Amino acid sequence: MKLIAPIIIGFASIALGWYAFAQSAPLGVRDDDAARAAFTVAYRVFESPRCMNCHPAGNTPLQGDDSHPHFDYVLRGEDGNGISALRCSNCHQAGNGAGLNMPPGAPNVMSDGSFDPTTPRWHLPSAKTPMIFEGRSTAQLCRQLQDPTQNGGLSRDQLIHHVASDPLVLWGWSPGEGRTTPPISHEQFVALVKEWLDNGGACPK
């Protein structure tokens, strides 16, 4: 009984999380084929270096179009902001450094939702919820993004808000000199994520 109770509670938590995520979707006709098709294209963005480099499988961020490990011994840290003398915002600013190979940067968001041009926002997901993109198949990533226990507790609307408005996501399309952008435009990407979720969020098999 001691072993069964935590298992039941665990399954119940996961089920409730999925239920909450699903309930936040607008009422509409479920179209699994359309959802899968939309996610399959959006997946190319998630797996592009601009997104995946900060969603690594390990605890070291990646960099460059070849997604090599970040130079020095840069680590995620508990809060995703690095450790000790190597915090992400020690080098990364509120905007891209001018010139080739300069540190990229993005602005922090103020309480009113506007961007603060003097305060950087640059970090990985936390150690508790690492949100790994690296090495995930389309099906694995599709399920992970909709699982509140793995997506940082984001609801459907919060997930859309993240891909539409987070300065770190927007940075992917203005990454500074020497870095490629994702394969489709940001507008197309957001539209595909919405299309995927509006059609029920089915995952590729």
Place this chain on the structure above:
Amino acid sequence: MKNISFILNGKSTTVAVDPDKPLLWVLREDLALTGTKYGCGMAICGCCTVHLEGDAIRSCVTPVSRVEGKRVTTIEGLSTDLSHPVQRAWMQIQVPQCGYCQSGQMMSAVCLLNLNPKPTDANIAEAMSGNLCRCGTYQRVRNAIHVAAAIAAKRGVTE
């Protein structure tokens, strides 16, 4: 040009500069604090490390506008009499060879010790890997950090 005010080594300071000017050059050119060094200019080597609200930032890529209203500490601000545990340890171990990177090394070491008063060798390797030394003084840096930790533990202070 804009007036930018901040707390530098405990003193209120105002400079009239381009807000995009790197903090490093404001410190060296406008405020004549030359202890902070220019190394790579792209946040790779760590020579230019100073503290912003206790974080070990790279001043060569930090626009001075970022420090407005905040607290900045440079190597000159660790102490006025070389009594800071990290300064004492650096002298005791005779860490520097050419010395060029050492102010950055020391500022990162202070940051580490403020967060972790008794670091292990692994903690030191993690925290100090962003400070490069062409002379290869890494082992002496590591030893000095252990000595500084012991000095601080006796005194009960770091910064």
